[in-house]
Amino acid sequence: MTIAEELMRVGEARGVALGEARGDVCGRIRLSQELLGLPVSDQRDLSQTDLPELRQLLSRLEDQLRSRFHLDSANSKKVGG
Numbered sequence: 001m002t003i004a005e006e007l008m009r010v011g012e013a014r015g016v017a018l019g020e021a022r023g024d025v026c027g028r029i030r031l032s033q034e035l036l037g038l039p040v041s042d043q044r045d046l047s048q049t050d051l052p053e054l055r056q057l058l059s060r061l062e063d064q065l066r067s068r069f070h071l072d073s074a075n076s077k078k079v080g081g
Contacts, residue, residue: 032061
C-alpha cells in the first residue's frame with residue numbers, strides 16, 4: 001500500500017468515526033428536546049453545527065433532564081466520554 005493510499009484509508013476511517021459521533025449526538029439532542037417538550041431541532045440545522053457546539057447543547061439539555069427527573073449527574077454518562 002502506498003503512503004497516499006494509507007493516508008486516504010486513515011482519512012476515511014476518521015470521517016466515518018466523526019460522522020457516527022455527530023449522528024449519535026444529534027439523535028440524543030433531538031430525543032432530549034422531545035422529552036423536555038421543546039421544539040425539536042431540524043436535522044439539517046444540526047448537521048451544519050460544529051461537533052463541540054453540539055456537545056455543549058447536549059450537555060445543557062441533559063442537565064435539564066437530570067434536573068427535571070432528579071437524577072444524580074455523578075451516575076450519568078458524560079457527553080462524548
